[in-house]
Amino acid sequence: MASIIEIKGLTKRYASGFEALKGVDLSIEEGEIFALLGPNGAGKTTMISIICGIARASGGSVTVAGHDIVRDYRGARTAIGLVPQELHTDQFEQVIDTVRLSRGLFGLPRNDAYVEKILRDLSLWDKRNNRIIELSGGMKRRVMIAKALSHEPRVLFLDEPTAGVDVELRRDMWKLIGELRQTGVTIILTTHYIEEAEEMADRVGVINRGELMLVEEKTALMKKLGKKTLSVVLADPMESVPAELAEWNVTLNADGHEIEYIFDTQAERTGVSSLLRKLGDLGIGYKDLNTKQSSLEDIFVSLVHQEKAA
C-alpha cells in the first residue's frame, strides 16, 4: 500500500523549552485506520497540530499526499480533514449551512449532492435545518465530522473522538468511523482508550513522552507482546495458595474457586504444563481451564514499565 503521510525526525520544543516530540518517524498508509495511543501529555495533539499546520515543528519534515506541510501548506491542508478535540462551531447556524461554509472555506464550489451524502452518512440529514444549539452532544460531534469531510479530504484526523462521551455513543462513533473507512478515507485517531485502539485500528502507534515507542499491526502487537491468563476452575475451593505454587505466582480469586496464572505465549517454557502437573502432584483437582489474551491495556502498562526500568 502507498503511504499518504510521511513523518521524518519530527521534533517539537515549546517556547518553555519543553520537548513535546523527540524525533518521530512514521509512515501512514493510504486507507488504513491508524490509532495513536498514549497517556495524557504524551504528544498526540502536538503531533496532529503540526501535521495540520496549526503548530510549527522545531525540526524534521512531514508530507501529506506528497505535499510538504511547510513549503506546500495549502496542498497538504487541502488533503486533510481535522476533527479537533474541542467542539467549536457557530451554535446558531443551521447544520447544512455550517457544512457548506466549511467546504467554501477551502475554495471548493458548492456541491449539494456531496453535502447531502455526508449528512446522510452521518445520520444528520433529518437535522439539516436545525441550529447546532438544538442538537445533542453526539449529533454535535457528528456535525464536526461532517465539517471536516466537507472538502473531500483524503485523510481524516480525529483527536480523541470519544473523549467524555458515554459508552453507547462511543460504540456509535466506532461504527461510524468503520463506515467512513469504507469510503476510502485514511483515518488517524488519537486516544487514550486502549479499548478504542483495539476495536478500530489496523495499526497502533504507542507514544509516550514525545517518543513513538512502537508501531505495529494491531493483531501482531497483540501476538507479539500479548501475555495470556490461564484460569483454573478448582474442583474444591481453596483458602490460600499453597506455598508449592509460589514459583508460578498464581492468584486466587475472592471465593477461592479459581486460580489465575499469567504466562508469556512466546516464551520457550510457558509454565502451563508444569503448573498443571504440580496441581496433580498436590492432589488439587480442577473442573475447567480457560485462557484469555491480554488486552492492549496490559501491553501498554508493561511497555511503560519496561521503559522506566531501562
Ligand SMILES: Nc1ncnc2c1ncn2[C@@H]1O[C@H](COP(=O)(O)OP(=O)(O)OP(=O)(O)O)[C@@H](O)[C@H]1O
Ligand atoms: N503551548 C504549549 N507550551 C508548552 N508546553 C505545551 C504546550 N502545549 C502542550 N504542551 C506540553 O506538551 C506535552 C504534550 O502535550 P499534548 O497536548 O500533545 O499531549 P496529548 O498526548 O495530546 O495529551 P492528552 O491526551 O492529554 O490530550 C504536554 O506535556 C503538554 O503540557
